[in-house]
Amino acid sequence: MLDAIWSALGEAITPMSLLMLLIGVVIGFLVGILPGLGGAVTLALLIPVTFGMDPVPAFSLLLGMYVVSAIAGDFTSILFGIPGEPTAAAMVLDGYPLNKKGQAGRALGASLASSAIGSIFGAILLMALIPVMRPLIMSISAPELFAAAVLGLTFIASLSGGSIHKGLVMATVGVLLSLVGIDPNLGIERYTFGSLHLWEGIGIVPVVVGLLGGAEVLQSMLDKDGETKTIVAPHLGGILVGVKDSFRHWWLMLRASAIGAVLGMLPGLGGSVSQFVAYGHARQTSKRPEEFGNGSIEGVIAAGATTTAKDGGHLVPTIAFGVPSGASMAVLLGAFLILGLNPGPEMLGKNLDVTLSLVWIIVLSTIAAVILGYLLIRPLAKLTSVTGRLLVPFLVAMLTIGAFSNTSSLDDVWIMLVFLAIGVLCSRFRWPRIPLLLGLVLGEILERYFTVSYSLFQFNWVSRPGVIIVELIIAAMILFTAVRVARKKRASKRELLTIGGHV
Amino acid sequence: MRKLAFGLAALTLVGGALTGCSSTSAAGASTSPQEAAAKLKNQTITLVVPFDPGGGYDAYARMVAPKLGDELGATVIVENRPGAGGILATNEVVHAKPDGKTLVLLNGPGHLGAAIAKTNGVLYDAKKMTYIGQISSEPDVLVTSKSSAITSVDDIRGKRFAATGPGSNEYIDAVVLNQQLGMNNQVVTxxxxxxxxxxxxxxxxxxxxxxxxxxxxxxxxAGDLKPILVIGENTGEKEINGVQNLVDAVKDDQKELATLHTKLISSGRLLAAPPGMDTGTLQAIREAFKKVMTDEAFVKAATDAKRPVHYTSGDDVQKLVNDVMGSPQEYVDLITKAYAG
Known part of the structure; x- marks a missing residue:
């Protein structure tokens, strides 16, 4: 095995592979920074380029591009408050407030460092799982996915900002919105109002772009005095501070990476759930939860590490059984087949060297992205000193293209605008937006996998080993939170009493 | 070769005028294929893919687009318009101008199945669309797990089918098999x-x-699955060599419907255009498409890329569409059921 690992490195650093990797990294950066141009579409466009190439250089280009697009997607979230990729939504929550405080450099540094660690964590996990990949995926079916989605629901409390009641209301609205579309079991239209576009449901991309990005843009437009924008010159020297921050919170960074990688392995859960789980977890365990949403560096670190760690996880079911866990992996699977690689035992035996070189490609492209990112942070961070009003036309164009490119349909722009309005109302009246997003994503998963679980196993699925593990985690989490809340209450009561005593 | 093409064009022109199949614009505005081809030179042609980027349809479209562009001296760009299982894009394409600048890559079974079932949302007449030709055709294969006790189609009674949802190709197959083999197997969706x-x-x-x-x-x-039954014309790949075919598995009184279903499945991936295209333009595009599809280097490159092509002329596709759309009520009812869930 060790020999194979080194020979795979040898293949990944041939001049051709490195050249392809560099091209991939540069393209990935552009794709990640521009909202709308997603990783999946770019992969599809790049596949014809790889015809006739050997597998390793081909994947250096494809996977290199894909990994880097996730890292660079965070940049747009921090700089403009518009997620560059749907998986970079959680980064907006604290990255953008930090930017508004003039700490863009620190946020970018922290996101770059945590993304790099997350990505490498995912790659190592992928390598470690090679011997047990197939039995592992054999035990994951609809019930495990349903349980994971329930676990996701338990984070609503910590994602609700101040009020749990408001959070629950917003999450319920999100779940209700997830009902729009064709019923997956009966094929009946639900709340589509005659629009074929709504058959597929409300897409996550226009919602994320409108609810988070659009609302910010509109607010800086409405803001006549430039108050939402501090005129302080961004503190560029903070990049290294951000990097140091990340390593100061190394334990959080590893936990967030693990959440991203493990949830990434579940096919069907999609990439947008894990970022919120990691973010919610970070807030729950933080010593300063009140900072979350107002520029907490821990929020940035958790979001950054998860987004990139998921890629290593995503590759597990793709390699083990040819079951991709999302659109991008589906395209990558297509590339496997074109290059003559059969997912399954072959990728873990005869073609093990290719699988191992994928691990190296992730690591190498991450390193390249960190270097490129570090060089680009300064010029990019300068953009934030441009006044809001000058930036607005450019941002409006980004929002529109971002929403439109989801399905090349104007309907998605309307959806984006509706959620933009909701987003503005939410931030004016202090209603949390993230529970709505989480409800929308989880609602569909909950419904789908509950019915499939029941069709497959009736109620016997409740006692499947994977489900029991998740159930235990949920129970532990609820207990943990209850104890914490009780302690806090007691502490504040005591404080009140002592204050009373003094008076 | 050019003479032959011209002859063919003239023949189609006469044929078209006689049968009136190219309806409205054919009589007045029909141009010769040469004129039509000159008109398309240096133009931008949009090839609509009704599915997400990265899937099989997208891959075929991106493979054919540049070659077709070379042949026509035009630029063919691929545009993904996913939604409603392809119906959304098809509804839009039928309203585009039939000037040759809008083409669409259809999922034959899905496109025709939805049209037969008259499912909600279908706003087009499949018979009236203009068909350029077929890009690929492959049968469906019914499989089970390698460790399953099922070894042939005789063992599948009472077993459960998996499918994404009503109206999907896999769901239609399950419903058709249930009816044709006289079973009532559950479909888990x-x-x-x-x-x-x-x-x-x-x-x-x-x-x-x-x-x-x-x-x-x-x-x-990978050895995880084993093939049980081929639905559609067996194209002879090693994976399905010697596997029983649906047409042979059914009783004699079901043969007609099984044959119709074979046709539906084998309709494959179809290149089409809005209805009412004038014969000159149609001829020019069909000729260019044929040249691409019969080019040996292209066929080989496609096979190497694991996207094997299968060419059928636009005329033959039109015939197949007419056959399938004129199915007996029994088959129409069956497909309608497969869409209703």
Whole structure:
């Protein structure tokens, strides 16, 4: 095995592979920074380029591009408050407030460092799982996915900002919105109002772009005095501070990476759930939860590490059984087949060297992205000193293209605008937006996998080993939170009493 | 060759005028193929793909687009317009100008199935669309897990099918098999993707799953799945060599319907255009398409890229569409049921 690992490195650093990797990294950066141009579409466009190439250089280009697009997607979230990729939504929550405080450099540094660690964590996990990949995926079916989605629901409390009641209301609205579309079991239209576009449901991309990005843009437009924008010159020297921050919170960074990688392995859960789980977890365990949403560096670190760690996880079911866990992996699977690689035992035996070189490609492209990112942070961070009003036309164009490119349909722009309005109302009246997003994503998963679980196993699925593990985690989490809340209450009561005593 | 093409064009022109198949614009504005081809030179042609980027349809479209562009001296760009299983894009394309600058790559079974079932949302007449030709055709293959006790189609009674949802190709196959083999097997629906349904077959959670050969090949080659039945014309690949065909598995009184279903499945991936295209333009595009599809280097490159092509002329596709759309009520009812869930 060790020999194979080194020979795979040898293949990944041939001049051709490195050249392809560099091209991939540069393209990935552009794709990640521009909202709308997603990783999946770019992969599809790049596949014809790889015809006739050997597998390793081909994947250096494809996977290199894909990994880097996730890292660079965070940049747009921090700089403009518009997620560059749907998986970079959680980064907006604290990255953008930090930017508004003039700490863009620190946020970018922290996101770059945590993304790099997350990505490498995912790659190592992928390598470690090679011997047990197939039995592992054999035990994951609809019930495990349903349980994971329930676990996701338990984070609503910590994602609700101040009020749990408001959070629950917003999450319920999100779940209700997830009902729009064709019923997956009966094929009946639900709340589509005659629009074929709504058959597929409300897409996550226009919602994320409108609810988070659009609302910010509109607010800086409405803001006549430039108050939402501090005129302080961004503190560029903070990049290294951000990097140091990340390593100061190394334990959080590893936990967030693990959440991203493990949830990434579940096919069907999609990439947008894990970022919120990691973010919610970070807030729950933080010593300063009140900072979350107002520029907490821990929020940035958790979001950054998860987004990139998921890629290593995503590759597990793709390699083990040819079951991709999302659109991008589906395209990558297509590339496997074109290059003559059969997912399954072959990728873990005869073609093990290719699988191992994928691990190296992730690591190498991450390193390249960190270097490129570090060089680009300064010029990019300068953009934030441009006044809001000058930036607005450019941002409006980004929002529109971002929403439109989801399905090349104007309907998605309307959806984006509706959620933009909701987003503005939410931030004016202090209603949390993230529970709505989480409800929308989880609602569909909950419904789908509950019915499939029941069709497959009736109620016997409740006692499947994977489900029991998740159930235990949920129970532990609820207990943990209850104890914490009780302690806090007691502490504040005591404080009140002592204050009373003094008076 | 050019003479032949011209002759063919003239013949079609006469034929078209006689049968009136190219309806409105044919009589007045019909141009010669040469004029039409000159008109398309240096233009931008949009090839609409009604599915997400990265899938099989997208891959075929991106493979054919540049070659077709070279042949026509035009630029062919691919545009993905996913939604409603392809119906959304098809509804839009039928309203585009039939000037040759809008083409669409259709999922034959889905396109025709939805049209037969008159499912909600279908706003087009499949027979009136203009067909350029077929790009690929592959049968569906019914599989089970390698560890399953099922060895042939005789063992599948009472077993469960997996499918994404009503109206999907895999669901239609399950409904058709139930009817044709006189079974009442449950169809487990709701899987997010066809790949996920397949994984559940491998895991043994559900027994049977039918989808296109190209999608089944990796699982069969990895030794996780075994083929039970071929639905559609057997194209002779090693994975399905010697596997029983639906037409041979059914009783004599079901042969007619089984043959119709074979036609539906084998309709494959179709290149089409809005209805009412004038014969000159149609001829020019059909000729260019034929040249691409019969070019040896192209066919070989496609096979190497694991996207094998299968060419059928636009005329033959039109015939197939007419046949399928003129199906007896029994088949129409069956397909309608497969869409209703």
């Amino acid at each position: 709701g899987f997010k993707s066809s790949n996920e349904a397949s994984l559940n077959v491998i895991q043994g959670n559900v027994d049977l799953h039918s989808r296109s050969l190209g999608s089944q090949q990796p699982g069969i080659n």
